[in-house]
Amino acid sequence: xxxxxxxxxxxxQAGGSLRLSCAVSGSIFSINAMGWYRQAPGKQRELVAKxxxxxxxxxxxxxxxxxxxxxxxAKNMVYxxxxxxxxxxxxxxxxxxxSDTNAYWGQGTQVTVPS
Numbered sequence: 001x002x003x004x005x006x007x008x009x010x011x012x013q014a015g016g017s018l019r020l021s022c023a024v025s026g027s028i029f030s031i032n033a034m035g036w037y038r039q040a041p042g043k044q045r046e047l048v049a050k051x052x053x054x055x056x057x058x059x060x061x062x063x064x065x066x067x068x069x070x071x072x073x074a075k076n077m078v079y080x081x082x083x084x085x086x087x088x089x090x091x092x093x094x095x096x097x098x099s100d101t102n103a104y105w106g107q108g109t110q111v112t113v114p115s
Contacts, residue, residue, distance in 0.1 A: 002026040002104040004095040009109030012085055016113075020080040022095035022106060028076060030099040035069065036080045038091035038111075048093065049080060062088070087115035 008020040020036065035050025049069035051057045057069050068081040078095060090113050095106035 002028065002031060002097050002099070004097060004104055004106035006093065006095045006106045006109040009093060009111045011112045014086055014113055016085050017083045018085065018111060020082070020093055020109060022078040024076045024078065024097065031097050032100065033098045034071060034078045035096050036093055037096050038093045040091040085113045087113045089113050
């Protein structure tokens with residue numbers, strides 16, 4: 001089992017920045033990939049960014065060049081640095097981890113960018 005706890009959400013003005021953090025615990029050795037998804041009201045959950053074992057990262061098209069995902073293996077943390085935030089980035093952001101057999105989700109953290 002893997003446990004994920006997000007923090008760092010909040011309200012930020014358009015053009016501002018936030019950093020989300022995800023604390024990882026449990027069977028960390030089993031994780032092949034980690035990342036962030038988000039879900040806005042009335043919309044499907046979508047990939048924001050993910051980083052696979054070995055360090056390569058992939059981003060959703062709407063956040064590329066504005067968001068950066070990173071993983072600190074020593075601290076068992078995953079981060080999402082979000083810059084140049086837009087109102088359309090408003091959503092609940094979920095930390096995600098994937099092993100060979102399971103996907104794990106955090107409880108989510110709200111990010112609000114007023115228009």
